[in-house]
Amino acid sequence: xxxxxxxxxxxxxxxxxxxxxxxxxxxxxxxxxxxxxxxxxxxxxxxxxxxxxxxxxxxxxxxxxxxxxxxxxxxxxxxxxxxxxxxxxxxxxxxxxxxxxxxxxxxxxxxxxxxxxxxxxxxxxxxxxxxxxxxxxxxxxxxxxxxxxxxxxxxxxxxxxxxxxxxxxxxxxxxxxxxxxxxxxxxxxxxxxxxxxxxxxxxxxxxxxxxxxxxxxxxxxxxxxxxxxxxxxxxxxxxxxxxxxxxxxxxxxxxxxxxxxxxxxxxxxxxxxxxxxxxxxxxxxxxxxxxxxxxxxxxxxxxxxxxxxxxxxxxxxxxxxxxxxxxxxxxxxxxxxxxxxxxxxxxxxxxxxxxxxxxxxxxxxxxxxxxxxxxxxxxxxxxxxxxxxxxxxxxxxxxxxxxxxxxxxxxxxxxxxxxxxxxxxxxxxxxxxxxxxxxxxxxxxxxxxxxxxxxxxxxxxxxxxxxxxxxxxxxxxxxxxxxxxxxxxxxxxxxxxxxxxxxxxxxxxxxxxx
Amino acid sequence: xxxxxxxxxxxxxxxxxxxxxxxxxxxxxxxxxxxxxxxxxxxxxxxxxxxxxxxxxxxxxxxxxxxxxxxxxxxxxxx
Numbered sequence: 001x002x003x004x005x006x007x008x009x010x011x012x013x014x015x016x017x018x019x020x021x022x023x024x025x026x027x028x029x030x031x032x033x034x035x036x037x038x039x040x041x042x043x044x045x046x047x048x049x050x051x052x053x054x055x056x057x058x059x060x061x062x063x064x065x066x067x068x069x070x071x072x073x074x075x076x077x078x079x080x081x082x083x084x085x086x087x088x089x090x091x092x093x094x095x096x097x098x099x100x101x102x103x104x105x106x107x108x109x110x111x112x113x114x115x116x117x118x119x120x121x122x123x124x125x126x127x128x129x130x131x132x133x134x135x136x137x138x139x140x141x142x143x144x145x146x147x148x149x150x151x152x153x154x155x156x157x158x159x160x161x162x163x164x165x166x167x168x169x170x171x172x173x174x175x176x177x178x179x180x181x182x183x184x185x186x187x188x189x190x191x192x193x194x195x196x197x198x199x200x201x202x203x204x205x206x207x208x209x210x211x212x213x214x215x216x217x218x219x220x221x222x223x224x225x226x227x228x229x230x231x232x233x234x235x236x237x238x239x240x241x242x243x244x245x246x247x248x249x250x251x252x253x254x255x256x257x258x259x260x261x262x263x264x265x266x267x268x269x270x271x272x273x274x275x276x277x278x279x280x281x282x283x284x285x286x287x288x289x290x291x292x293x294x295x296x297x298x299x300x301x302x303x304x305x306x307x308x309x310x311x312x313x314x315x316x317x318x319x320x321x322x323x324x325x326x327x328x329x330x331x332x333x334x335x336x337x338x339x340x341x342x343x344x345x346x347x348x349x350x351x352x353x354x355x356x357x358x359x360x361x362x363x364x365x366x367x368x369x370x371x372x373x374x375x376x377x378x379x380x381x382x383x384x385x386x387x388x389x390x391x392x393x394x395x396x397x398x399x400x401x402x403x404x405x406x407x408x409x410x411x412x413x414x415x416x417x418x419x420x421x422x423x424x425x426x427x428x429x430x431x432x433x434x435x436x437x438x439x440x441x442x443x444x445x446x447x448x449x450x451x452x453x454x455x456x457x458x459x460x461x462x463x464x465x466x467x468x469x470x471x472x473x474x475x476x477x478x479x480x481x482x483x484x485x486x487x488x489x490x491x492x493x494x495x496x497x498x499x500x501x502x503x504x505x506x507x508x509x510x511x512x513x514x
Numbered sequence: 515x516x517x518x519x520x521x522x523x524x525x526x527x528x529x530x531x532x533x534x535x536x537x538x539x540x541x542x543x544x545x546x547x548x549x550x551x552x553x554x555x556x557x558x559x560x561x562x563x564x565x566x567x568x569x570x571x572x573x574x575x576x577x578x579x580x581x582x583x584x585x586x587x588x589x590x591x592x593x
Contacts, residue, residue, distance in 0.1 A: 148574030299577040306557035332554050
């Protein structure tokens with residue numbers, strides 16, 4: 001049940017109508033039941049066992065942490081017991097995720113490396129789980145927060161189950177923390193006109209991104225991607241850049257819908273995007289793109305790893321050997337390597353995803369290492385950070401760096417990615433190919449020339465709003481709030497653009513496959 | 515240790531970690547106020563503070579500190 005499908009909105013509408021009419025003590029139970037129904041409608045019902053396993057193991061672990069918290073401060077034995085329970089629960093949950101998602105990556109890698117020795121492994125086909133990458137991360141975060149004593153243990157296993165299976169965010173995130181949504185899930189939520197209206201606006205905005213832009217760009221990108229030998233040279237990068245636009249409008253549109261639906265229930269989820277395509281550096285980009293995943297990796301992988309005894313002692317040795325400035329960076333780069341490796345791997349069971357992550361790691365590390373040189377150049381060239389042309393250059397540079405990473409994301413395999421990069425270096429221009437490309441953009445799959453216009457206008461609107469978000473300027477939004485006629489003209493325009501996009505072939509949400 | 519004494523020592527740690535003698539911190543100082551204080555430098559700072567005060571922060575505290583004031587509260591509890 002795709003979140004742009006009519007079925008999803010009928011389902012949500014029915015749940016909302018019942019929800020608003022229930023007393024508080026039943027509201028969260030309804031959400032839990034809705035989560036179970038939603039799960040069974042989208043995946044094989046038996047795979048709910050995976051979810052139940054994760055919830056129950058984490059539930060028992062956090063209850064144990066709660067019981068032994070005071071003891072552990074006084075007794076080393078109790079502290080060691082807690083550590084054992086933590087490691088076991090982490091291993092069980094991360095292990096389940098690895099087995100379900102990455103077994104075949106191991107099989108393929110083994111067969112590629114050792115096929116000559118006669119040991120060929122067969123692919124394993126598990127019943128496909130739903131949203132395992134999202135709820136596992138949420139539950140691991142909660143497990144660690146309870147272990148560190150910054151979150152209270154949930155005493156009711158069904159309430160914890162709701163945290164893991166809240167249906168609006170189940171399939172595509174955001175990856176919420178218990179501290180962010182835990183209490184909201186169980187509070188009383190009456191129907192609130194302003195909240196529902198704002199939620200509906202978010203949904204419409206998300207649909208515009210997905211239907212008017214992403215679905216159309218996908219038609220062009222898919223056609224170009226299918227024929228790399230025709231659309232070679234510069235067109236490889238046109239397709240990759242198009243894919244960035246497709247991915248952004250797809251995933252951020254999906255998040256707008258998810259946040260809007262959740263707002264109708266009175267539950268505010270954390271934002272996942274903050275105008276990332278206007279970032280000036282790749283670090284900034286990742287603070288604005290898939291924010292909740294980045295935050296998860298920082299708090300639960302990067303920080304614990306960087307602060308581990310091994311890394312601290314390595315840092316000390318490196319400082320002695322390479323000096324204070326360079327020495328302290330080495331453990332940071334190593335921890336970042338682990339983070340970006342996992343960031344890549346989280347996205348899928350292919351080494352091309354890992355290559356994507358490591359590409360960003362490389363760019364960030366090189367940027368850090370050359371920080372001093374860049375600063376000197378900038379000084380010599382009298383470039384100010386406030387210079388508009390320089391800022392534009394930075395934005396384009398970041399976009400291009402992300403485009404290279406996205407080529408790995410979109411590629412079928414690591415070899416495919418390198419093949420396309422090889423093709424992209426061909427310097428040839430054929431007028432025939434240009435004509436084919438132009439035809440593609442005007443094709444009936446996009447709605448012809450009017451369709452292209454709808455996509456362009458929608459994209460410009462999205463870009464304009466992103467500029468306002470980036471500049472933290474709410475003057476434009478206030479202007480719309482003040483002027484009723486203009487506001488309503490905007491709503492009609494939005495609906496009009498959506499109606500003109502209804503006949504475009506729906507594409508599956510790219511992040512729904514995780 | 516009084517709060518003032520903690521701040522005197524903490525200023526030295528910040529100046530040393532970020533290589534900037536002009537840095538002075540207060541309760542409201544956050545990562546946004548110090549140019550080089552990003553997620554990459556955060557743990558270096560935390561480890562330097564731990565060494566200077568002989569304390570250990572747990573990861574929940576490391577991830578949850580919103581400003582220097584909260585850091586000082588934890589140090590005050592532990593020393």
